[in-house]
Amino acid sequence: MDSLHAIGFYVSAALAGVGGLLLAFLRGHWRRGAALGLTGIGVAGIYASLSAGFAAVVVLVCYAACALLVARPDYRTVEQAVGGYWRQLGALGAALLLAALAYAAFRGDFAHATFYGGAFGSVSVGRLLFAHDGLATDAVGGLVLVALVGAAMAWRRERPRDEREARR
Amino acid sequence: MTVTLVSVLFAGAGLTALGAFIAAWKRELTAALTGLPVMFAGAGTAFVGVARFGVASGAPLLGQEVAILLAIAALSAVGLGVGLAGREGPR
Numbered sequence: 001m002d003s004l005h006a007i008g009f010y011v012s013a014a015l016a017g018v019g020g021l022l023l024a025f026l027r028g029h030w031r032r033g034a035a036l037g038l039t040g041i042g043v044a045g046i047y048a049s050l051s052a053g054f055a056a057v058v059v060l061v062c063y064a065a066c067a068l069l070v071a072r073p074d075y076r077t078v079e080q081a082v083g084g085y086w087r088q089l090g091a092l093g094a095a096l097l098l099a100a101l102a103y104a105a106f107r108g109d110f111a112h113a114t115f116y117g118g119a120f121g122s123v124s125v126g127r128l129l130f131a132h133d134g135l136a137t138d139a140v141g142g143l144v145l146v147a148l149v150g151a152a153m154a155w156r157r158e159r160p161r162d163e164r165e166a167r168r
Numbered sequence: 169m170t171v172t173l174v175s176v177l178f179a180g181a182g183l184t185a186l187g188a189f190i191a192a193w194k195r196e197l198t199a200a201l202t203g204l205p206v207m208f209a210g211a212g213t214a215f216v217g218v219a220r221f222g223v224a225s226g227a228p229l230l231g232q233e234v235a236i237l238l239a240i241a242a243l244s245a246v247g248l249g250v251g252l253a254g255r256e257g258p259r
Binding site: 001003005006007009010013016017020021023024032036039040043046047049050051052054055058059062063065066069070072075076077078079080087089090091093094095097098101102104105106108110115124125128133136140143144147148150151152153154155 | 169170171173176181182189191194195197198200202203205217240245250
């Protein structure tokens, strides 16, 4: 890997990390959407610098859609019933997870291989998705369809509580 | 300056832990849901890194395929979560 790709990787990783931190600490829908979009740009940059151009394009589209969904101003605010003590324990668990994963990455003895694919690899990706794993592609399409139809139905559904309040 | 599988896995570990932190820390459920795409991004980064640096034989792009699957699953989860939360106020 040349220096340009290495710089791209580290800059993109920093972008993704900053986006994640902003996502954790910013308030407001559109700010969180912007932070998630920044994370998506960083992750797409990581993938592109690792010669996964097609995955980078898909990630960019998916995370932009996620950011638009999160940035919508009119969805309900649902508060968790869990108290602050358990949330702090969860945050501590996340720190322990980081320590465990970082230790595993540092101590791991990985095999290194020469990469022969191109920067984008559209022919190989297309062959893999549509010939070798056609059924998995159909399953992913079905998953997206069910999720989006469910989201649309839940979005448009009249809630009983709303009906009660409207009748008063 | 170079990139190795260890540095890619470090970046993936950081993103995964950051997503877990967001999911655990945020009080609002729809905000906590945004930790899911960050966690999936970390896992996808690890898969892409293994596909780039560690696959000697077999399907070299399988890691990229899993990363694409994770991105689409993240979009589906966020769409479903925001849809289930519903709109604010009367329509």
